[in-house]
Amino acid sequence: MEFGSVHNFLDGKTILVTGATGFLAKLLVEKILRVQPNIKKLYLLLRAADSEEATKRLHDEVLSKELFRVLRGMWGADFVSFISQKVLAVGCDVSVENLGIKDTKLREMLLAETDIIVNAAATTNFYERLDVAMGINTMGALNIVNFAKNCSKLQMLLHVSTAYICGERKGLVAEEPFAMGETLNGSSKLDINIEKLLTEEKLKELEAENASEKTITSVMKNLGTIRSNLHGWPNVYAFTKAMGEMILLKMKGDIPLIIARPTIILSTHSEPFPGWIEGVRTVDLFVVMYGKGKLGRSVGRRSTIIDAIPADMVINSMIVALEACSKSCSKTLIYHIGSSLRNPFRISDLEDLAHQYFTKHPLTDMFGKPVACSKKVSWMSSVSSFHRYINIRYMLPLKGLNVMNKVCCYSHEAFYSERKLKVKKMMGIMRLYKPYLLFEGIFDDKNAENLRMTKMKAKDDDDVGRFNSDPTTIDWTHYVLNAHIPGLVKYGVK
Incomplete structure (x- = not known):
């Protein structure tokens, strides 16, 4: 396999x-438009009832973001x-047949013109409703x-x-596919149907029981956790x-597939530009809690390796993988x-760097005073x-108080109930993040490394x-102190 230029490929x-x-x-769209303005077309599928609503979402939730400031600067008055x-922008719903694209002419156009599909639609909520x-x-x-199979070109x-579909595996985690019905704990075979x-x-x-939306959400979230744990997923x-x-591996047929x-x-x-992020993502929750002086104790080990990667490097890998796939005989490649x-x-590195950053640039509380961490x-x-710690810290001191005593303007009973809710929330966070804070695996990236080495041999310095x-x-050290935490504070901290 010989690489050419990504610019030419796109x-x-x-x-x-x-x-x-x-x-x-968003990052993928921005990168493609910035490095190859001669792209023919980008069809962006957004959850929406129709193209009008999709177009509004595109402008409000994508193009208006600061992420696009460099691209806007390049095009100036011609950006729009x-x-x-x-x-x-195309209104869609990936959870239904034909991706929910109701406009027949538009759907036929997509099927006739699309060269590449990138499926980035997902809900990344660890505690999502199972149906969602x-x-x-x-x-x-x-x-x-199924849509891809009908795309003529x-x-x-x-x-x-x-990468975390591996669950809580230990040791070296290979870039290998899952077999249909495979589970992580050797339980009875998983049947998706x-x-x-x-x-x-x-x-x-x-x-049928006329359950409220709140009840339905709670039950379906709990069911998601139960079914996941049953088969070994956290x-x-x-x-x-x-x-x-x-499903993709079973159903793809002859379609070249990259995972x-x-x-x-x-x-x-x-x-x-360095440091762009949206919201507070995964381990960043703990960075923010630390900066706010609210992280005295947590589940985790200082020695745990946090397998983290900057978002633009993920996008770069994806685009180079697309170019490689166009030149390879292999029909399926998986990249960690x-x-x-x-x-x-x-974790110890992140903690030390967070301490350095917030000592020099402390967050402020609601009164504008610097927060000490x-x-x-x-x-x-x-x-x-x-759990034992927070019970001792938050619950036991309240046990002996008289029910009629006033504590912080609440009755003991109300205050006790409030504390229980706080403890429940803290325990929920720790259970959700425990698989990542105590993770003992290392992700093999042989395929990704081969991709990088092949690209290096192409000697296209611009692409590299x-x-x-x-x-x-x-x-x-440089990235976390000068890009990541400043970006997190600017774009994620409320």
């Missing part, structure tokens, strides 16, 4: 991107005209591959998954994404996009030990620089 291509309002999809020529997660992450994959399909049927029946049962996100991969499995995605490293094998970054966090190696995905080039 020239004249028509690319369909699902989940276009998502974090990674450029976008209108190159980008078309299955609809987008699992059945969405089925609807995407399709060259390849890239599916964005997650049965999971779908159970989900639908539970919904019907709740609707949460409904990883469970439904794993099933989505199984990108990024690890924990952080803010941008370099492009279009992470750092744990080649440039490990530990402690030097060290007390890390606990199990959820049960954390503009599409860098090498984790060994990350100086964690």
Whole structure:
């Protein structure tokens, strides 16, 4: 396989991107438009009833973001005209047949013109309703591959998954596919149709009981956790994404398929500028809590490797993988996009750098006063030990108080109830994040490394620089202190 230029590869291509309002999809769209303005068309699929609503969402939730400031600067007054020529927003729903595209003429146009599909549609909520997660992450994959089979000139399909579909495996985690029906704990065979049927029946049962939306949401979230744990997955996100991969591999036929499995995605490293991020993502919750002086203790180990990767490196890997797929005889390639094998970054590193940053640039409280953060966090190696701690810290001191005593203007009973809710919330967070804070695996990235090495041999210095995905080039201290945490504070902290 010989690489050419990514610039040439993208020239004249028509690319369909699902989940276009998502974090990674925005970055992908921005990068493509910035490096190859001669792209033929970008069809951006957004959850919307029609194209009018989709167009509004495109402008409000994608193009208006600061992420596009470099591209806006490049085009100046012609930016709107450029976008209108190159980008078309399409209302869709990936959880239904034909991706929910109701306009027959528009659907036929997409089927006739699309060269590449990038499926970035997903719900990444660890505690999502099972019906919602299955609809987008699992059945969405089925609807995407069925749509792809009807695209007359399709060259390849890239599916964005997650490295953490491996669950809580230890040791070296290979870039290997999941077999249909495979589980993580050796339980009875996983049957996706049965999971779908159970989900639908539970919904019907709740609707027949005239359950409130709050009750339905609670029950379906709990069911998601139960079904995930039954088969060995820690949460409904990883469970439904794993099933989505199984469907793609089973149903793809002759379609060349790329599965990108990024690890924990952080803010941008370099492009279009350092530090851009949306919201507070995964381990960043703990960085923010630390900065707010609210992280004295947590589940985790200082020695745990946080497999993290800047978002722009994920995008670079995806684009280079697309170019490689166009030249390869292989019909399926899986890429872990992470750092744990080649440039490990530990919880202790993150804690030390967070302390350095917030000591020099403290957050302020609601009165404008700087927040002091402690030097060290007390890390606990199990959820049960954390539970014992917060019971002693928050609940036991209240046990002996008289019910009629007033505490902080509340009765003891009300205050006790409030404390219980706080403890429940803290325990929920720790259970959700425990698989990542205590993770003992290392992600093999042999396929991704081969891709990088082949690209290096092409000796296209422009491409190597503009599409860098090498984790060994990350100086964690510089990146975290000068890009990631400042970006997190600017774009994520409320």
